[in-house]
Amino acid sequence: MQLNFAAREVAIKLVYYGPALSGKTTNLKSLHDLVSDQSRGRLMTLETRDDRTLFFDMLPLVVRGEGGMALRIKVFTVPGQVLHGSTRRLVLQGADGIAFIADSQQAETHANAESFLDLRDNLRELGRSIRDVPVIIQFNKRDLPGIRPDSEIEALAKKGREPVYTACAISGAGVLESFYGLLYLVYGHLDREHQLSQKIGMDRAQFLKSVVDRLGIQRRPEELLGAAVGGTISGGAQ
Numbered sequence: 366m367q368l369n370f371a372a373r374e375v376a377i378k379l380v381y382y383g384p385a386l387s388g389k390t391t392n393l394k395s396l397h398d399l400v401s402d403q404s405r406g407r408l409m410t411l412e413t414r415d416d417r418t419l420f421f422d423m424l425p426l427v428v429r430g431e432g433g434m435a436l437r438i439k440v441f442t443v444p445g446q447v448l449h450g451s452t453r454r455l456v457l458q459g460a461d462g463i464a465f466i467a468d469s470q471q472a473e474t475h476a477n478a479e480s481f482l483d484l485r486d487n488l489r490e491l492g493r494s495i496r497d498v499p500v501i502i503q504f505n506k507r508d509l510p511g512i513r514p515d516s517e518i519e520a521l522a523k524k525g526r527e528p529v530y531t532a533c534a535i536s537g538a539g540v541l542e543s544f545y546g547l548l549y550l551v552y553g554h555l556d557r558e559h560q561l562s563q564k565i566g567m568d569r570a571q572f573l574k575s576v577v578d579r580l581g582i583q584r585r586p587e588e589l590l591g592a593a594v595g596g597t598i599s600g601g602a603q
């Protein structure tokens with residue numbers, strides 16, 4: 366988190382991580398389409414012709430609080446291809462929260478696991494533990510055949526500590542829910558570590574409500590929070 370009192374601004378960084386072609390860039394494109402014009406900046410993407418991110422994508426969002434305090438949210442994606450390991454680490458630097466985008470296809474199970482280990486290792490290289498960083502997991506591509514069944518995703522959600530979401534990023538389903546769940550965790554974390562509520566003058570409920578209002582999201586906060594696999598993410602989550 367970066368705090369600029371003079372400009373009355375708080376900036377947070379979210380990173381979408383995951384294996385190659387899992388749908389990280391597609392999540393950002395859908396997120397861009399789902400928020401209002403006034404709250405979003407230009408979506409920066411740098412892709413090759415075959416949909417591969419070479420460096421990163423970035424979507425800047427701005428949420429203006431009542432008291433004139435602005436919250437800038439920068440959403441980044443990493444390049445998932447194995448060979449871009451050092452770029453992933455660079456993009457991961459200073460992340461306040463991570464959305465891990467997994468590919469739901471059975472055949473990608475191993476690639477998901479490898480990428481999660483890669484995330485853990487890269488955080489460690491940066492001197493951080495994955496246990497101390499807010500993380501949500503999204504199982505994307507739910508529209509495809511040959512995916513891991515809901516029952517398996519539910520079991521994984523029960524077992525793990527990270528909130529789990531299902532999504533179809535090309536249609537936008539689950540994209541806002543995942544983003545919102547991550548913001549929920551990030552707020553809790555930054556409040557504990559840096560007293561965010563005092564700094565921006567909003568408690569978590571006010572903060573989430575203002576994100577929905579200011580980004581022009583046509584959904585109720587409770588509905589978004591209730592979308593995690595296995596039910597609402599609790600106040601105690603992370």
Ligand SMILES: Nc1nc2c(ncn2[C@@H]2O[C@H](COP(=O)(O)OP(=O)(O)OP(=O)(O)O)[C@@H](O)[C@H]2O)c(=O)[nH]1
Binds near residue numbers: 392417442444507535
């Ligand atoms: N069927 C289906 N295809 C998807 C979905 N999400 C993404 N895709 C497709 O999967 C391909 C890869 O998506 P990207 O968003 O570029 O993947 P990425 O994770 O950014 O990949 P890298 O940049 O290489 O790490 C594209 O052809 C997308 O259209 C989904 O929910 N369903």
Ligand SMILES: [Mg+2]
Binds near residue numbers: 389391417418442443
């Ligand atoms: Mg990409």
